[in-house]
Amino acid sequence: MSTILKWAGNKSAVMLELAKHLPHGSRLVEPFAGSCAVMMETDYPEYLIADVNPDLINLYVQIQANTSAFLTHAKAMFTQGNNSQLRFNAIRQAFNQGTLKGGSFRAALFLFLNRHCYRGLCRYNQKGQFNVPYGNYKKPYFPEREILAFAEKAKRATFLCAGYQDTLKQLKTGDVVYCDPPYDDTFASYHTSGFNKADQQELANHLEGLASYFPVIASNSDTPYIREIYKGFEVNELTTKRCIGVCAGESKQANEVILTKTPMISFLGLDYARLPYYSAVSRVPQ
Template sequence: MRSALKWAGGKKKVVHEIATLLPSKGRRRLVEPFVGGGSVFLNLDFDEYLLVDLNQDLISLFNIIKNEPTKFISDAEKFFNGDYNQQEKYYDFRKQFNQSTDSYERSLLFLYLNRHGYNGLCRYNKSGGYNVPFGRYKHPYFPKEELKYFSEKAQKATFIQGDFETAFSQLRADDVVYCDPPYSPINPTSNFTAYAGNSFTDEDQKRLVGYAELAKQKNIPTLISNHYVDFTRELYKGATKSKLFQVQRSISQKGKGRVKVQEILALYK
């Protein structure tokens, strides 16, 4: 099932790779400290889900879809008529979003900006302003069925805004953890770790592995995704098991930059 959001680095195409390595036997709850667009949550079957993300707009949107699906879908659909698919209107709505303090209004605009903005990016400037440019799509898709499905599945989920430490601090014995952190860059020009106005550093990557090791000591398995580069090769050398595979990346504006890159899944169990 697709996410209702376009999401750079989304896991829809590689859920099967994740599922083959993620321990599920005897595990009732899936914990995701970086839920992002939610593709893993939507496509794996557990009794419960604890879904955390640093992005407050994302978590607010997910809670509103969970709790007010009929009203939200009806209100959101109005933003997907042809009159609103214009550059000037997009930037007006982006300005309105950045000035708004109402969580419901921001959620409606967040979905609009996500589907009309460039390439599924979610990016904020240092002042916290959403700054993704207009995407120039002919007919932005309104994800009505995806929103309905998300709302149904979300009844088993708890959504919390916070750092990944927030998720690890609430682990239970019957949990399994899947981490999709901002990836280590392939090269200096491909660094997209600036997320929700913050930067996810090498030290944060190391800190995440530390939490995975602590969870392992409590017999709670953790699976982590990342680019396979020199830094992560060294970072995950202590993993119980790892898996390499190739995935198509489409961040680059130029077609020739949309190439297959190698990723790693590192399991701590």
């Protein structure tokens, strides 16, 4: 199953390997939504999908709740007349004016920009404006089949615009946590705040605390820094191609890791809200 969006770090190509490390559970919790490839290619009873990018979450919510209206708006935009640098710049400007903060029309604009911009990148400047240039594709693909499949799968999902800290506070018995943050030593400015090494360390500390109670799986670059901050996790190596979409040009091989840790004891009947909160700095229960 292809995804609706072109997306850096899309997990479709590594799902056969990643699936080996995703245990059974009643709900998969993903604090870094990305392209939702993992949701689309797994079969959990429920999903909690979150991201800090409001445009990304609005897209998923609109497809979930207003499928017909979204398709109407999106189809109307994917015309040959709109496939030019002049029209792309005008649509990007309208999107950045932000007069429509949500809704199916803004979601359609976001899909248009993703499928027409350079290599499908998602990048914002410090003012929160989408700033990827025109991609100059002959005929951008309209993912109608993928949209309809997503709308059906999304019946099991709850979408949340939030950071990973707030998302992980909603964990409950039976949850499985999968984190796919922006990778170490790669482009990480998918939103205005970015994701630096201090953020990587904070996330690793947080996940180590959670792994006492929930199965935790994370993906990242295979770098000495990532191996150091996840030294309490099992490290599973893999090699994949690092590219975005079929027109990304010559792809490069990338070394990645799947990091896993499972609880030694099952805390049946306990929700995360009732468990000790682990400090992202000290790892000491507060």
